[in-house]
């Protein structure tokens with residue numbers, strides 16, 4: 001690699017070279033290349049090996065192979081983005097038209113922020129080669145009733161884990177990567193855990209140094225595909241994420257005259273369109289009877305925050321600040337950097353539902369009484385700016401939370417709440433500022449029916 005000269009704009013083809021899984025060691029290798037350049041090898045390590053059924057049971061083996069290929073195809077997005085060449089080639093296996101369409105949607109939409117920031121237009125550029133004809137129906141590996149629940153170290157997955165515990169659903173708390181913060185939260189649940197290793201091809205960092213295109217990728221899609229493979233290997237029938245309905249709404253990009261030119265969703269693979277397309281694809285083409293769904297899809301960010309505030313069990317362990325999760329680089333000293341959009345939003349979203357001393361204790365400071373955070377909060381409120389490219393709630397949620405705080409004696413004197421009431425609120429339609437309508441659960445979700453009915457009552461309590 002050291003002698004390889006990466007000439008981004010001269011690259012013609014991105015290649016899916018091969019993928020393999022060794023049931024004896026639990027190691028999966030995902031291999032890619034640009035043109036005839038060096039191989040880029042991503043590694044995923046699934047604990048619990050050996051997996052004898054993944055080799056011996058024909059339905060399990062077939063489902064595992066399909067899940068592995070889907071992971072290979074989705075995880076390729078990290079490498080494809082480095083040069084965004086016009087041609088894609090898949091060596092060693094072929095895909096059908098449904099799979100090709102799913103991948104095109106994941107690449108184009110999941111790289112939406114990447115494309116916007118780099119001034120690229122990916123529409124019509126990303127075409128996955130496919131064979132004519134329909135896909136073979138999914139094998140039915142006979143999975144037992146059990147949930148692998150993704151945990152990300154923040155409030156959302158902890159809300160799901162506690163909800164499932166209350167419903168008596170057997171679960172294993174599962175995460176990808178080496179984050180100590182996630183491990184601490186997972187251990188705090190007291191439930192069985194599964195920590196999956198993942199190492200990006202190290203050459204990607206060298207490509208970045210040599211001028212690769214860089215930017216955000218749909219990481220939730222990659223994590224989802226990893227957990228689908230893990231579920232099949234472990235013989236369980238559910239993969240549960242904690243993506244709220246607010247994640248389906250992007251940032252509106254405005255022209256100078258204030259008109260909307262486009263919508264870019266940083267968290268597209270946390271949204272409903274991804275969940276629906278991916279979940280249906282898994283059931284139809286990967287493993288019949290494997291349910292992929294988000295337990296929090298009916299809820300807004302504010303409703304999730306309200307739910308989280310009901311227990312203080314994780315106050316000393318959780319963090320939603322993404323600065324904890326860099327592969328390289330610094331992390332915040334006390335779990336909350338206090339200056340990023342996620343810190344801003346989570347502080348604001350929890351404030352209407354938590355006693356003030358508890359919230360200030362979690363963050364170690366009062367972000368709403370710090371004038372230096374004004375621009376950050378203006379972006380959340382969509383006041384003279386667009387919603388940040390981050391996992392934060394809708395502008396109307398931030399405005400409703402701020403309006404609620406402006407009526408409360410304990411908050412209304414704080415610098416940014418006071419400024420909202422004086423300068424911003426008078427320009428807004430009061431009808432849009434009510435908190436209560438934003439807390440009502442929605443009915444668009446993929447939660448299995450029997451569970452959904454009980455959950456609805458749990459979330460409304």
Ligand SMILES: CC(=O)N[C@H]1[C@@H](OP(=O)(O)OP(=O)(O)OC[C@H]2O[C@@H](n3ccc(=O)[nH]c3=O)[C@H](O)[C@@H]2O)O[C@H](CO)[C@@H](O)[C@@H]1O[C@H](C)C(=O)N[C@@H](C)C(=O)N[C@@H](CCC(=O)O)C(=O)O
Nearest residue numbers: 078215216217218219220267269322325326327328390391
């Ligand atoms: C931790 C974080 O927020 N990282 C984003 C940041 O990357 P940065 O360069 O500052 O640090 P690293 O994360 O260490 O990444 C190094 C390079 O590796 C690339 N890369 C990383 C993971 C991966 O799966 N594939 C990759 O190609 C990455 O692009 C860097 O070149 O800025 C990047 C550019 O905007 C973001 O892509 C990094 O985001 C990570 C992929 C990440 O894991 N972020 C999650 C914390 C995150 O954003 N979660 C979303 C979920 C939405 C979604 O599914 O899209 C959220 O909370 O909104």
Ligand SMILES: Nc1ncnc2c1ncn2[C@@H]1O[C@H](COP(=O)(O)OP(=O)(O)OP(=O)(O)O)[C@@H](O)[C@H]1O
Nearest residue numbers: 150151152153154155156157175176223241242320
């Ligand atoms: N490293 C990871 N491994 C597995 N799943 C993850 C990982 N990081 C995030 N997730 C999952 O991805 C989804 C989106 O992550 P997100 O950061 O929004 O959730 P969170 O960490 O639970 O809460 P918060 O929004 O407060 O940060 C959640 O279901 C989360 O569990």
